[in-house]
Amino acid sequence: MSAQERKVRDRAQRERSIVAAARQLAESDGWEAVTTRRLAERIEYSQPVLYSHFAGKDAIVAAVALEGFAELAQALAQPAAADPRAAAADSRAVVANPKTVVADPSAVVADPKAVVTDPRAAVADSRAVADPKSSAANPKSSAANLRSSVADPRAAVATVARRYLKFAEANPALYDAMFNLHTDLPFGRADTPAPLRAAFAAIQDVLAPVAGGRDSAVLAELTWSALHGIATLSRDGRLPPEYATERIDALVDLVTGQ
Amino acid sequence: MSAQERKVRDRAQRERSIVAAARQLAESDGWEAVTTRRLAERIEYSQPVLYSHFAGKDAIVAAVALEGFAELAQALAQPAAADPRAAAADSRAVVANPKTVVADPSAVVADPKAVVTDPRAAVADSRAVADPKSSAANPKSSAANLRSSVADPRAAVATVARRYLKFAEANPALYDAMFNLHTDLPFGRADTPAPLRAAFAAIQDVLAPVAGGRDSAVLAELTWSALHGIATLSRDGRLPPEYATERIDALVDLVTGQ
DNA sequence: ACCGAATTTCTAGCAGTGCTAGGATCGCGG
DNA sequence: CCGCGATCCTAGCACTGCTAGAAATTCGGT
Numbered sequence: 001m002s003a004q005e006r007k008v009r010d011r012a013q014r015e016r017s018i019v020a021a022a023r024q025l026a027e028s029d030g031w032e033a034v035t036t037r038r039l040a041e042r043i044e045y046s047q048p049v050l051y052s053h054f055a056g057k058d059a060i061v062a063a064v065a066l067e068g069f070a071e072l073a074q075a076l077a078q079p080a081a082a083d084p085r086a087a088a089a090d091s092r093a094v095v096a097n098p099k100t101v102v103a104d105p106s107a108v109v110a111d112p113k114a115v116v117t118d119p120r121a122a123v124a125d126s127r128a129v130a131d132p133k134s135s136a137a138n139p140k141s142s143a144a145n146l147r148s149s150v151a152d153p154r155a156a157v158a159t160v161a162r163r164y165l166k167f168a169e170a171n172p173a174l175y176d177a178m179f180n181l182h183t184d185l186p187f188g189r190a191d192t193p194a195p196l197r198a199a200f201a202a203i204q205d206v207l208a209p210v211a212g213g214r215d216s217a218v219l220a221e222l223t224w225s226a227l228h229g230i231a232t233l234s235r236d237g238r239l240p241p242e243y244a245t246e247r248i249d250a251l252v253d254l255v256t257g258q
Numbered sequence: 259m260s261a262q263e264r265k266v267r268d269r270a271q272r273e274r275s276i277v278a279a280a281r282q283l284a285e286s287d288g289w290e291a292v293t294t295r296r297l298a299e300r301i302e303y304s305q306p307v308l309y310s311h312f313a314g315k316d317a318i319v320a321a322v323a324l325e326g327f328a329e330l331a332q333a334l335a336q337p338a339a340a341d342p343r344a345a346a347a348d349s350r351a352v353v354a355n356p357k358t359v360v361a362d363p364s365a366v367v368a369d370p371k372a373v374v375t376d377p378r379a380a381v382a383d384s385r386a387v388a389d390p391k392s393s394a395a396n397p398k399s400s401a402a403n404l405r406s407s408v409a410d411p412r413a414a415v416a417t418v419a420r421r422y423l424k425f426a427e428a429n430p431a432l433y434d435a436m437f438n439l440h441t442d443l444p445f446g447r448a449d450t451p452a453p454l455r456a457a458f459a460a461i462q463d464v465l466a467p468v469a470g471g472r473d474s475a476v477l478a479e480l481t482w483s484a485l486h487g488i489a490t491l492s493r494d495g496r497l498p499p500e501y502a503t504e505r506i507d508a509l510v511d512l513v514t515g516q
Numbered sequence: 517a518c519c520g521a522a523t524t525t526c527t528a529g530c531a532g533t534g535c536t537a538g539g540a541t542c543g544c545g546g
Numbered sequence: 547c548c549g550c551g552a553t554c555c556t557a558g559c560a561c562t563g564c565t566a567g568a569a570a571t572t573c574g575g576t
Contacts, residue, residue: 037562047565048527050564051564187495221498224487226480227487228491230480232437233483294535308535521572522571523573527569531564533560534560538555544549546548
């Protein structure tokens, strides 16, 4: 029985190393350099073993993307520290070397099936709660949430915005897997994986206090769209980098209604 | 001399047909279906002739993208139509079957310069063909209001926003070529092609009146980012379609400082 | 400890991709 | 009409994602 267990453990480990290799290779040489042959070489197996873990290359990309969503959600929901130095530490955590992530299996996991099955994560139709009550309805994300956010909701929005863009900038290939490469991860539906919901919930939570009379879901979608637009457009040099902070400030001003 | 001239004319025609074939194929079957062999078959030549016109496949995509920027710029800068019939005709040009485009060179053409200066190649103002429901829900967006967009800066912003998203929705593959596929078109630099500037200028122009004390360039970048984010995220179903109009309204509200 | 069975892994190959060298073919000037 | 230069196509390269069937490995039962 121990042998059997070891087998499944080894298999899981190998699967993780595939995802890690894909991510690492993509981050260093771009996604066009991520081929099945190179991946096989990295994990020191032949190509066909990849297909015993994933349905195809797209599935591998999707696994990387899911990992990215989990990390993004965690980065956004991270409690805000009072002093800026700790905040800098947070941003460093975002940029964490993929190797480190892989080395710690207890961290965010890659298996999609394991993630989906939690019914409490059904933040899907949180549209019903368009007011600050959504924080109470979702204590998990707001419990450890930004302490200063209660005092200063605007600063909380600014922090989330900065973290989002920092994440996209620090992990361009990962961000590509999440958004640009089409991985057909279900998004607005019932079977939407938890990390995706968590990422959106983190944005929505921080926006609810400043929503006023507006629908916080729409406001969150809009903010997310703006952040995504800024991230992608500035990534390939279509937005001048010198006005980056001005853009963020302007966005926060708009959203918070200043 | 006539023979020589005919040669260069034929070459130009063939180059246009290559771009048109690429666009048509991409729009119908997606960019992954656009291969050099298929393109060669469409234009009824062998593959190597493609490389006598373009440096590679990326250059063909870039040509399509440039065409897209020209059309987008014109669509955004289009004066608000007072006559619904004209607007309807325009919208036909937008969603026009690519086949028609190919068959009729006098229609929306491949040559960017020609497009910019040809008013007949107008792109849609969707307002005229908007469904009654949205008109009823949002009376501000009536055709009558478009006429007063010069007088009403807010309506002008709303019109541009709607046109932008309509364009992205009506030409998904074209929009992909412009943004998602990396064509390394120079953007914020000195050698930025005119169509790209025109597109951004159209956004900035309409935002300047509502900028107030804010930097209109930053505001335009921000608005553009939001529009781009909405366009891309809703394209692969990551934003629920049912709140599309609410999102646009919310964006316009934010930007115009309502 | 052995040996057949079952699982796992690899070798070899398919169809398709972007792209290119070199030979065939065409049209033009003389 | 011919020769020559421009034009075009055939054939092929190195690569891609993916898979069938052979080889190797591990397992369970005696």
